[in-house]
Structure formats: structure tokens, C-alpha cells
Amino acid sequence: MNAATTASTTTAFDVPVPDVPVPDVPGRLPVVVVGAGPAGLAAAAHLVGRGLDPLVLEAGAQAGAAVREWAHVRLFSPWAEVVDPAAEKLLAPTGWTKPDPATYPTGGDWAECYLQPLADALGDKVRTGARVTGVSRAGRDRIVDTDREAQPFTVHVAYADGREERILARAVVDASGTWATPGPIGGDGLPALGERAAADRISYRVPDLADPAARARHAGRRTAVIGSGASAFTALALLADLAKSDDGAGTHATWILRRGVSGSTFGGGTADQLPARGALGLAAKAAVDEGHADAVTGFRTHTVERDADGRLVLVAEDGRRLDPVDEVVVLTGFRPDLSFLGELRLGLDERLQAPTALAPLIDPNQHSCGTVYPHGAKELSHPEQGLYLVGMKSYGRAPTFLALTGYEQVRSVAAALAGDHEAAERVELVLPETGVCGGAGLFDQPATDTPATDIPATDAPATDTPVSTGDGGCCAPARPLIRLDGPASARPPAPAPSRTP
Numbered sequence: 001m002n003a004a005t006t007a008s009t010t011t012a013f014d015v016p017v018p019d020v021p022v023p024d025v026p027g028r029l030p031v032v033v034v035g036a037g038p039a040g041l042a043a044a045a046h047l048v049g050r051g052l053d054p055l056v057l058e059a060g061a062q063a064g065a066a067v068r069e070w071a072h073v074r075l076f077s078p079w080a081e082v083v084d085p086a087a088e089k090l091l092a093p094t095g096w097t098k099p100d101p102a103t104y105p106t107g108g109d110w111a112e113c114y115l116q117p118l119a120d121a122l123g124d125k126v127r128t129g130a131r132v133t134g135v136s137r138a139g140r141d142r143i144v145d146t147d148r149e150a151q152p153f154t155v156h157v158a159y160a161d162g163r164e165e166r167i168l169a170r171a172v173v174d175a176s177g178t179w180a181t182p183g184p185i186g187g188d189g190l191p192a193l194g195e196r197a198a199a200d201r202i203s204y205r206v207p208d209l210a211d212p213a214a215r216a217r218h219a220g221r222r223t224a225v226i227g228s229g230a231s232a233f234t235a236l237a238l239l240a241d242l243a244k245s246d247d248g249a250g251t252h253a254t255w256i257l258r259r260g261v262s263g264s265t266f267g268g269g270t271a272d273q274l275p276a277r278g279a280l281g282l283a284a285k286a287a288v289d290e291g292h293a294d295a296v297t298g299f300r301t302h303t304v305e306r307d308a309d310g311r312l313v314l315v316a317e318d319g320r321r322l323d324p325v326d327e328v329v330v331l332t333g334f335r336p337d338l339s340f341l342g343e344l345r346l347g348l349d350e351r352l353q354a355p356t357a358l359a360p361l362i363d364p365n366q367h368s369c370g371t372v373y374p375h376g377a378k379e380l381s382h383p384e385q386g387l388y389l390v391g392m393k394s395y396g397r398a399p400t401f402l403a404l405t406g407y408e409q410v411r412s413v414a415a416a417l418a419g420d421h422e423a424a425e426r427v428e429l430v431l432p433e434t435g436v437c438g439g440a441g442l443f444d445q446p447a448t449d450t451p452a453t454d455i456p457a458t459d460a461p462a463t464d465t466p467v468s469t470g471d472g473g474c475c476a477p478a479r480p481l482i483r484l485d486g487p488a489s490a491r492p493p494a495p496a497p498s499r500t501p
Contacts, residue, residue: 030055031417032155032169034132036063038110039391039406040175041118042084044125046414049086055167056122057157059131059176063119064111066179071108072208073234076280077403078104084407086414087118094121129160135172135387136343149385156340171386171417173410174341178334178392185226185330187258187300187317194304201312202304202328206234209242217327218242220250224314224322225293226301227331228257229399233284235329240287253293254325255284256314258300296322304328336393345383353396355380355389362398376412376427388413404429 031047033040036058044054058065075082080101088098096117099105105113119126134156140148153169182204186192195202209215219242225235236253243251287293299322303315311324336353338346349359357379360366380388388394390413391406408429416424 029152029168029170031171031173032057032132032153032167034135034172034174035176035391036060036115036119036126036128037066037175037177037391038064038082038084038115038403039177039410040173041115041122041126042087042407043173043175043390043410043414044122045084045087045090045118046410047417048090048122048125050414050418050420052414052418054122054125055169056119056126057130057132057155057167058126058128061128061160062111062116063126063128064115065128066177067107067111067115069107069179070206070208071106071111072210073206074104074106075110076104076230078102082110082403083114084410086411087114090121091117096121131158131160132156132176132340133158134340134343135174137384138168142343142345153386172388173413174387174389174393175391175406175410176337176393178336181335181337182330183332183335185301185304185314185328185332187302192301192304192314194306198304198306198312198328201310201326202330204330206231206331207238207329209238215242215247218251219245219248221326222252222254222324223327223329224254224256224312224325225329225331226256227333228259229331229333230280231331233280235331236287236293237280237283240283240290240292243292251292253287254322255288255293255295256299256301256322257295257297259298333397333399334392335397336389341387344387346387347382349396352398354394354398355382357381358394359396359398362395362400364398364400374408374427374429376409377416377424378412380409380413386417 030053033043033047033054033056036056040056040058041063044056047054060066060068062068078101079099082105083098083101094117097113099109099113132155136142136154137144137148137151138154140146140151153172155167155169155172157165157167159165183189184191185195185202207214207218209218218239223239225232225239227235232255236255239251239253242248284293288295299314299320300317301314302317305313305315307313307324309324311326312328313324314322314328338348338353347356348354349356352359352363354362358375361373361375361379377388380390380394382388390409392401394406394409395401408427412424412427415421
């Protein structure tokens with residue numbers, strides 16, 4: 001076999017595996033999609049619809065591995081907004097039952113009733129336990145110009161069973177998300193002093209209080225919640241529900257916010273065009289109003305210390321010290337992992353780490369989810385032609401992302417890769433206006449609007465984040481969301497969250 005047309009692969013133990021043919025025509029190579037989450041699987045569905053051959057590489061053991069890690073929480077977007085049209089078309093012949101479009105899925109519902117069936121429909125186009133460790137151009141590192149664009153991409157993969165492989169691709173769509181790289185406690189974007197040493201009492205996820213072990217960590221104890229977006233709202237509401245339960249007496253949250261006062265602290269409320277998201281902010285407000293949480297403003301953590309009992313004491317950059325807490329839940333947003341793209345030529349905004357053409361359109365200092373200008377392949381492109389970052393990863397550190405945005409992105413990218421540039425540029429998407437995913441504002445800029453409460457403004461709000469927990473299942477009606485239009489005292493206690501089977 002001609003060495004110029006084959007690529008030899010070996011396992012981690014130097015045991016040969018079959019050679020992988022390398023076609024001479026780049027157009028016959030697959031489009032590698034990194035990540036089998038909502039954006040990655042939707043990208044594959046669109047590519048299939050365009051007659052292209054996708055190969056989805058997922059590091060986790062199942063499709064939607066990251067989504068499954070927050071299976072216990074409910075999205076603030078209904079089913080109608082989290083199912084991609086091309087994916088739905090691909091699923092239709094399989095006998096897939098479409099969930100009620102008006103109900104709100106949990107992360108578990110989304111994974112089991114949509115993402116997993118979609119991965120199954122794609123068949124061997126999806127590989128799990130396949131972690132992408134590097135992407136480059138075949139025979140070219142990032143400094144070599146000669147014939148660069150004529151070379152296919154080479155994707156290095158490490159499998160869960162120890163094998164390694166190099167796969168040649170005509171294009172790479174990175175939909176790996178940001179879930180694996182949460183923001184740290186430190187107010188300067190770095191881990192606070194002592195943060196790593198206190199890892200046994202620090203979590204970077206919304207707690208699953210239906211899990212007995214997680215519930216025991218928080219019941220009757222003091223928890224610091226750091227952050228000001230939808231995830232922080234969710235954690236505060238869940239801890240308040242725990243405080244009102246039979247086994248939760250004494251549960252209390254300290255809500256730590258980094259910035260000053262604004263009228264958008266609790267999001268859009270009843271004016272939010274995503275009602276579930278508005279209700280989420282009001283649920284967090286109720287937790288404060290009812291005394292289950294108190295707020296500390298303008299607190300930028302510098303150090304995490306331990307007291308004599310092993311509890312954690314947070315110390316601010318200005319020297320303030322908080323009372324000891326038993327647990328710390330850090331919900332300060334996410335950032336992209338760019339390490340495996342180091343040999344490619346990326347065009348990223350220096351602040352947001354988003355594609356340079358996209359960054360001004362999603363800047364959280366200027367935009368909310370609903371004011372993001374429609375965008376597609378053109379705004380997502382890089383100096384490295386044929387490479388696209390899509391989904392949450394395309395937004396870098398900006399929190400103003402919705403699933404609808406990701407689906408429109410991959411539709412445009414698939415059209416561009418298929419050569420249909422008219423369709424790629426015809427990006428039309430109307431997003432709901434909102435307050436929750438509004439901008440953080442400038443660091444030292446005083447608030448100019450009238451505060452709705454005496455609680456400070458948002459810091460780095462998250463979007464397309466789970467809203468609350470409850471029963472409902474994949475295709476059954478979800479538990480009605482509680483509207484908090486009236487006094488906080490009128491809000492009935494929510495049932496404890498349940499994990500989707």
C-alpha cells in the first residue's frame with residue numbers, strides 16, 4: 001500500500017491496529033466534530049443532510065456526557081427551543097417520540113430523550129470514549145505556510161481503552177463546549193490562594209440535592225454560593241427548598257457577588273421573554289427575602305483559609321473575612337479549553353476568547369441573549385480555513401449563549417462546508433429578550449439604573465443554564481413552574497429535586 005495514501009496508527013502499547021486509508025482527494029475525508037453534545041450532534045445531523053460524512057468524537061462514555069452531569073436540573077428553555085430541526089428530521093424515521101414542545105426538560109431528559117436517540121440514529125458516525133488530544137495540519141505545524149491549506153487536518157485521538165489514532169479530516173468543527181473548564185473562585189480569574197488545598201469542600205457545579213451524599217453535605221450547614229447568573233440562582237433556590245424541608249433545618253446560604261448594585265440583579269423577572277428564566281431569578285430573590293440566604297456584595301475572593309474545625313473562611317482582596325462555611329459552590333462561569341488546538345491558527349478576541357468577528361456581537365457588556373446579532377460560518381471562521389468553533393465554545397467566556405444560537409451556527413457551518421454559501425450567509429434567528437443574561441458591566445462603572453433591590457448586580461451570568469428541578473420525564477408534562485409574581489411568602493415550597501432514571 002502506498003505510504004502517501006495511508007496513515008498507520010498504534011495503540012498506547014505499540015500494538016498495531018489496521019491502517020486507515022487516506023484518500024487523495026480532501027473532499028472525500030470526513031468532517032470531524034469534536035463533542036457529542038447538543039451542538040455537536042446537531043452539526044452531524046446537518047452535515048448528513050448536506051451529503052457530507054461527519055465523524056463525531058466524544059470523550060465521555062455516552063452522548064451528551066456533560067449534559068448528564070447536570071441531569072437533575074431543568075432547563076429554562078422548553079423542548080420547542082432545544083431540538084434542532086435537522087436532528088428532528090433525522091430522528092423521524094426511527095419512530096422517535098417528540099416531547100411536548102411546551103414543557104421544560106431536565107438535563108437528564110434532554111440527554112435520554114433527544115441526544116442519545118440522535119447519537120443512535122447517527123450510528124457509527126459517533127464514537128464515544130474518544131478524546132481529541134490535538135489537531136493540526138498533516139505534516140505542518142502552525143508556523144509552516146507552504147501548501148498549508150491543501151493539507152487535510154490531522155486529529156489525534158486517545159481512546160478509553162488505551163489506543164491512539166490519527167484521523168485525517170477535510171474540516172474540523174469543535175463543539176466540545178466549556179463544561180470541563182469552570183471559572184475559579186479568585187476574583188482575578190486565577191484560583192484563590194488555598195483554593196486547591198480546600199478542594200474537598202469546594203464544588204463547581206449546581207448541587208444535586210436529591211443525591212443523598214450531596215444532600216448530607218449541605219443539609220443543616222452553611223454554604224457559600226459564588227456567582228450571579230442562572231446557575232447561582234438555581235443553587236440558591238435549591239438550598240432554600242432544602243432549608244424548608246424536614247431534614248434541612250439550619251441550612252443557610254451566603255451569596256457572594258463580586259460587583260455593585262443594578263436593577264438587573266435578579267434578571268428579567270416577569271418581563272423576561274423566557275418565563276422560566278424570569279421565574280428563576282425571582283426564586284433566588286425569594287430565598288433572600290425569606291431569610292434562607294444573605295448576600296455579600298463587592299467581594300472578590302483572594303484567599304481560602306480553614307478554621308480550627310476545618311471549615312472554610314473566605315478572605316477578600318480588601319481584607320474582609322466572612323464567617324466560616326461548610327461548603328463553597330463556585331458558579332463563576334466557564335472558559336474554553338484551547339490546549340488541543342495549539343498547532344492551529346486561531347483568530348480569537350483577546351478578552352472573550354471568541355472568534356474575532358463574533359466577539360463584538362456577543363460582548364456581555366453590550367448584549368444580552370436576545371440582542372446578539374444573527375451569525376454563522378462567516379463570523380465563526382478562523383485564519384485556519386476549515387476550522388470552526390461552535391456552540392458554547394464559540395462564545396469563549398461570554399455567557400450570553402442559547403441552544404437556539406448553536407443550532408443556527410451549525411446549520412450555517414454545514415452549508416458553508418457543502419459549498420452552499422448563499423445558505424451559509426442566510427442566517428436568521430430571533431432570540432428572546434432577557435435580563436438574566438445581560439452584561440456584567442464595566443469593572444469600576446457605577447450603576448446608573450434604579451436598583452430593584454439592595455442586592456448588587458450580576459457578575460458573569462450564565463445562559464442556557466438549568467433552571468430548576470422536578471419531575472416530568474422525557475415526554476410527560478413537566479411539573480408546572482412556579483410563577484413568583486406575588487409576595488415571597490405566597491410561594492409554596494417546591495418538592496425536592498429528583499434525578500431522571
